[in-house]
Amino acid sequence: xxxxxxxxxxxxxxxxxxxxxxxxxxxxxxxxxxxxxxxxxxxxxxxxxxxxxxxxxxxxxxxxxxxxxxxxxxxxxxxxxxxxxxxxxxxxxxxxxxxxxxxxxxxxxxxxxxxxxxxxxxxxxxxxxxxxxxxxxxxxxxxxxxxxxxxxxxxxxxxxxxxx
Numbered sequence: 001x002x003x004x005x006x007x008x009x010x011x012x013x014x015x016x017x018x019x020x021x022x023x024x025x026x027x028x029x030x031x032x033x034x035x036x037x038x039x040x041x042x043x044x045x046x047x048x049x050x051x052x053x054x055x056x057x058x059x060x061x062x063x064x065x066x067x068x069x070x071x072x073x074x075x076x077x078x079x080x081x082x083x084x085x086x087x088x089x090x091x092x093x094x095x096x097x098x099x100x101x102x103x104x105x106x107x108x109x110x111x112x113x114x115x116x117x118x119x120x121x122x123x124x125x126x127x128x129x130x131x132x133x134x135x136x137x138x139x140x141x142x143x144x145x146x147x148x149x150x151x152x153x154x155x156x157x158x159x160x161x162x163x164x
Contacts, residue, residue, distance in 0.1 A: 005030055005037035009051070009067070013039065014058065024059040031061045044071035044117035045092040071095040071117055075102035082112065090126045091117025 007013060013023040030037045039062065041051060048067035055062050071091070075098040078085055087104050088111040089096050095117030096106055114130040 002036065005035060007037060007039045009039050009041040009055070010043060013060070014055065017054070017058070019058045019060070027060050027062065037066065039067050040069075041067065042070045042118075044069055044074065044095045044098070045119060046094040047097050048072070050094065069094060069098065071098035074115060074117065075099045075104065078102060078104050078113065078115065085113055086111045087113040087115045088130045089115045089117065090119065090122065090130055091115070092119045094118075 007027070011020075013020060013027070027037070027039075029035075039051075039055075043051070046054070046069070048064040048069060051067045051069065052062050052064045055067075071094045074095070078087065078099065079102040084103050084105065086107050087099060088108055089099060089106055095115065099106060099115060108129070116130075
């Protein structure tokens with residue numbers, strides 16, 4: 001039986017950009033013994049490459065393939081719901097790249113979905129525009145607050161008035 005280690009990044013391995021005590025050694029031990037592991041994050045702002053680089057900067061011996069983001073999960077969901085769907089995305093490049101990689105067309109013209117992810121700043125104009133376009137709104141994370149108390153995707157979704 002293969003045992004894989006599933007690790008949460010935010011608040012478990014790192015907090016506020018700093019490694020949590022013992023977490024670097026734990027991951028280094030997994031790498032040294034060739035044990036499979038996957039690191040998950042609710043942070044859709046960044047690509048797996050970005051997250052891996054940020055983790056390496058604080059000592060984690062990880063590669064992008066070790067990182068699975070909420071943006072990747074959302075993109076997979078979209079691809080399963082409707083392959084090749086169009087979407088208006090509110091979020092940073094991690095979300096947009098994941099959607100495009102999954103075959104989703106990003107557009108402002110008659111999109112089938114509004115996808116909301118993490119971003120450094122939400123703009124009312126984007127939210128209002130997106131709400132006018134569509135009625136199905138998958139968010140990339142149900143978590144209300146991120147570590148350190150920063151608002152997350154789920155905290156902005158109620159601001160999106162859905163049209164029926």
